Structure formats: structure tokens, C-alpha cells
Amino acid sequence: MDTPTNTALTVLLAEYGYTHQSLADEVNQASGRIFGRPGAATDRDVRRWISGTVRWPTHRYLLPLAEIFDRPPEAMGFVPRGRTSRLPAPPPSVRPEQEEPVKRRAFLTTSTATTLTLVLRLEETPVRGHLTMTDIDRIHATTGRLDAHFIAIGGGALLTVATTYIDHLRKTADGCTYGPRVEQALHRALSNLHSTAGWAAYDAGDTPTSRLHHAAALQTAILTKDGHAQARAWADLSVQSRAEGRHREALNINRAALQTRHARQDPRIAALLHARLAIGHARLGNPSASARSLLAAQKAHDHFDTTAPPPPWLRFLDAAEIAGLAAIAHRATGKLPDAERATAQALHLLKPSVHRNRAYYGIQLAQLQLAQGDTTTARATATAIDTTTVSSPRIARRLATLHHQLTTT
Template sequence: MSRQRNTKLEALLTEFGFTHAQLADKVNETAEDMFGKPTQCTDRHVRRWVAGEVQWPWVRYLLPLQEILGRSPEAMGFVPRKSSRVPAPPRRPATAKEQRPVRRREFMAVGLAAVLGLDTIPDAGRLGTGDVERIRAIVPALYTHDHALGGGALHEVAAQALRRVHQALNHCTYGERVERALYAATGDLAASAGWFAYDAGRQEDATALYNEALQAGMLARDGMLQARVWSNLAMQARLLDRDQEAVRIGRAAVETRQAKADPWLMALLHCRQAVGYARVGDRVRAERCLARAETTYERTEGEPAAWLSFLTPAELTGLAGAAHQALGRHKRAQELTATALDMLEPRFERNRVYYTLQRAQALLDGGDVEHAADEAGKAAALAARVHSDRLRGRLTGLRQQMRRYASSVPEAAQFVEQTRQTGV
């Protein structure tokens, strides 16, 4: 039989951004989750599949490929023999599942790439307003999963979508009006990809994506987009303990004309500035920003942009708790954070972990070690549901503090042991 190149698989590698070696590594990781042990897949196997030398891979490779790429064997370009069949995947060994509590969510995100409609974005010809709308639709689709999955599960698929949009920008033609809309849509996607990378703990990637979003915002003359990116850069600066820089960047966001015209965005910016001022010890400005956030939020109406969908009264209350915690008002911080948790909708799984950790920290800093350990234990259990290295870092820091009390407080010892077993 003459050998025919597997162009379908080759296109999928491009779509998902895999090199031959990266796909082989992913097959091994997925197989270990499915079978309890890795396969010995190498880049040579992938080259042979693409070249058409192997028309129907062994099941130990085929099942992981289906899981990773979200396609049937035939849709991946493989040609079945008469005796070929794809058996049901084996039951996962419990130990493998425990060791990889978030991998299933990573696979869900990979499957999401198949339904974002990226293949409908042309890479040649002329782009019109319909194409711009398809690009704009990517961000709301991603954010429907972000609150539950976390950025660690979404940053790769967002980056993949951005690469596809870059192909359209660089290889298609379009008029001046469409060009401006394209830059705005691309900047929106880049800012979102930056947020996912930030949440995933990939700060260099996040910075690069935020810079790209800022540039796109300037080209599109989109002040709202620029204010959003400034705000996210301020959050990143705080994460990296550059608090004065965070305040200065946040001020740039607050002072944009477009932000002042949007109560949703301005309420968030005031809340984040309140936390920033509190962290540098400026109590007066922190309290002033909290008051402004509350009055501004009262003026909101309709639905916010997709990336602002998390901004609810629970979020404002939780951020107020963060500001009071930074000011050393631990009892007030604990009360506000408890209220935020009571108000928080079930769909905000990652934020529930975040504020449960915040409450535990407030309790611990206030001297209530026993209840802090109980709350930290809840956060550790919840953290298995989302993939956020940012939250895992906070959980690790809390564990290190709790170890000081493990010899004298049974609840602290229990939390330390619980997190030791889960690898935090």
C-alpha cells in the first residue's frame, strides 16, 4: 500500500501548538493517568504517524491521542484496518488520580479548543465584520470556564487561539474600520490569555501577553482595554511584592477617560487600589477607595464585559476584606471575608478557594490558630478542583506558617499532614 502523509494530524499539531516531542510527552503523561504507567512514546512515533508510516497506532497511544486532541481516530487522519477497534479507556488507578487531581480539567480545556470555532477564522483572503465577531466570541467562551477551571487549565488554549488570530492578522487583508476592530478583539484575547497565564503562575508569559494587549489597545485606540491591562499589571506587581509600583500602575488605570465612564470597571479599579494603598500603609487612601468602589458599583446596570463577570457584591466585599487584612485589621477582615463567602455563587469555584484562604490567613494573623487550620483545610480540599498555581502558592505559604503551631495545636498538625499527603 502506498504511503500517504497524514495531513489531518499534521494540521492538529499546528492547531494545538504541539511539536512532535511535545505531543509525545503529552501522550506519555496522559497514558500514565489512564493506565497507571507511562508509555514509551517518542517524537519518532509522532513523525511516523504524520508521515503515514503508521496508519493505525497501538491502543496505548490511540486512547491518549483521542483524549488530548478531542477527536476520533478517523478525524485525526488514521485509517482503521478491518480488525481495528478502539476499546473503552481503562479505569484510572486511584493513586494516579490522586497524584493528578487537575489533569482532567486540563483535558476539558483541550477539548474546549475544538469548540471555540478557531477553524472558522480564515488564514487567507479578506476579513470582514463577521470574522471580527467570531474572534470577539472567543473571550466570553473562555471565561465561562475560567471561574471553575482556573487559569492553569486555560492559558494554553487561549494562547493557541491568539496564534490563530495572529495568522489572520498577518495573512489576510481588511479595511481600516475592520483593522481597528481586529486590534481591539486581539487585545481583548491577549489580555485574557495574560490573566490565565498569571493565574497559572507563568509570570513572564503573562507580562508578554499584557504588553501585547497594551499595544493592541493603543492601535485600536481602546482606552477600556488599556485600563484593564494596567489593572492586571498592578495585580501582578503586588503578587511579586512590588507594592509601590502596583499603586502607580493602578493609578494609571483609574485616570483613563474610558474607565471613568464605565462604573463596572471603575468599581473594580477602586477596590484594587484600596488593597494597593493598604499594602503600603496608606489607610486614608485605602478607605477612600473602598467608599468610592461602593458608590460606583451602585451605578452599574446591565451586564458587564465577560472578563468582569466575577464582579459581584461578594467580590467587592472580599476585596474590602483584603484591604482590611493588609491594614492589620484581622478581625474585620475575617468578618468581611466570611460574608463574601456566604454571598459567593457556586460557579465561582476558584474565588471560593481564594477567599477561604484569605479567611484562614486573617484568623491566623488574629491569633485564632485552631479555626484558621480548619478553614485552611477547607481551602486545601477545594483547591483540588481548580488549576491555579497562584492559589497553590498561597496555600503553600499558609502551610509553612501553620507548621510552627503543629506541635501544640492538633488542628494545625492535621492540616500540615493533610497537605503533605496531597503534595502542597
């Protein structure tokens, strides 16, 4: 039986500019920092990881890889042995000194949370003393890694990790001294963390907790007078309202968010809000308004600045995601063939490393095929959905429902 190629790791090598040998050298250096002595990885090891011959490397390689690429093993395309993806912590002799270690590690109750915490390096953020912009840069890098984790594989244990880091930064805010510029940046990070925690709770199906975090994200963004964070919070609250069936409220939130300065000036935010506005119009039975919003989203996408990287939370928004959101709008207006074509387009355009959305839109495609009476194709589509590297209870439930529908059809 042929082993599947690790396309996610292949993409990462190209993205970071590594050759097989240079990645092996980097792994060995990182191993020296983590374990106190250099590793022994070779280019042959890297080839075996990429070919899929080795699907779950030893922890002496996994921990360095997680540090190098700032993501957990599943997001690098590795497949756990058996039921666990637990990574051991670095040896105590080389672990950085910590204050209140029991409190800081109390949330490590699941294997995924352990992995995420090691990757995030939460110990780098001080809770007393003077806070500088260098500390803020590390905090924003950490929140970016959280967003990247969600985009790649979903919420999973992210809610526990994000809320723990929020508590940690609250202690930082109370226990450190800093100037106005640092204070604003710190609260911007807190707003982004609440948004990420809200999405993680949404992925877990915990609606009340999701709404609380999204509301806290908006409140914090308003207090710090950060327009970009406010735009993110408003966009997230519109999805929250839609998920709870309050489609008119979601529509009004989207309209208000589109009037903000950042939405008018940032094509990425505008594209996201217009696409979600299209879904709102569709759910309220206004197909013509939905079509106009989809066109506006596409026009905004055409004006993306591709020379500058987007903020981490917006990296998911590309042509694939806009096609996927258009499919949801088409489905809501009853245009199932259009929805199927748009979903297939989204799957075709998705990057190999975006496992969560690939599973999400794969399920959506099978549901659309089933709704149109094409049971055979729907079964084939459902069988091809790979959730091995996805950590999302919401998607797992959707897939289980899909399989149940297929078995009873």
C-alpha cells in the first residue's frame, strides 16, 4: 500500500525556502537549543518525512520542527500514531526558568494543548517589571501563531490555550509598567486573543462562550481605539449572530462594519464583510441584494495588496474562501448547482495546508450533491474527506451527520 506524500510539509519547505539539507541543519540546531545537544537529522530524514514513509517522527525531531514552523505536528502534515498526538515537554535541565510553574502549566490537560503551549512559548511574556515594544512584538507573534493554528486545523484545544494566555496577559497588564504606546498594543493583542478564543469556542459548539469572547474582543478594541481590531470584532459578531439564527442582526452588524474607516480603506476587510453580507441577504430571501454583495466582495478581492502580508487573522481570506462564502450564499437562495460549482472551486483553490476549511467545504460539497439527488457522487465525496489532521468538534459533528444521511438515503 502506497503511503501518501506529506504535501503540507512540502509546501512549508517551499514557503520558508528550505532545501532538504538546510531543514535538517535547522532541526539539528533547534534540537541543541531544546535538548542541550545538537540533533542528528539528515537530508534523508527530511525526504522520509515528505514522502510519508515516516508519518510521525520521533519527538527529538517533532519539537524542533514545531519551533521552526510555529505550528503543531498535525498542521505540518504529520499523522499521530494510534489515538494520541502527545509530545513530551523539553527536558527540565534545558527548559527556561519559570515563575509559578504549576499555575502556568495547569491547563495542560490534553495532548493538543501541550503541543500548542510548547510551540507558543508562553513563558516569554513577563508578568512584572517594565514592558517594552520588544515584549509586545513577541506577544503579537504568539497571537499570530494561535490564528495560524486555527486556520490550519481548527479550534480543538485552542480555547483552553487562548483563554489561559488571556489570563496571563491580564496579569501582565496589571503587574507591569509601560507607556501609552505599549498599553494600546497590549490591549490590541488582548482583543485579537478574545476573537481567536471566540472562534475556538464556536468550533467546539460552545455558543455562549463564543459570544462572550467576541463581545469582549469588541469592548477591548473600542477601549483601545483600534479600528482594525474593531473591524475584526464586528465581523466575528456578525457570524456569531448568523450561527444563532439572528440573520437580521447579522445583516445590520455587517452593514455597520462596512461603514467603518478600516473597512473602506482595507480591501481585505471589505471583501470579508461583503461576502458575509451576501449570506445575510440570502438568508433573508433577497437574492438580488446577495448577488450585489458577492460582486462587491469580488471587486474588493481584486484590489488586495499582494505585496504586503495580511494580518495573521486574515490570512485565510483568499479566492478560495470567497468562493466558499459565495457557495453558502447560493445555497441559501436555493441555487444548488451554482453552490456546488462554487464549492468545488473553493476546494480547487485551497492551499494544501488549510486542512480545516478543506474538510468543511468537502462536507458542504457532499451535502449539495446529496440535496440534488446525486447520492453516488455524494458518497464518493464524503469518503474522500480527510479529517486526520483536523481538530474541530463542529466539523466532526457535521461529518457524522453527513454519513448518517448517506446511510439512510
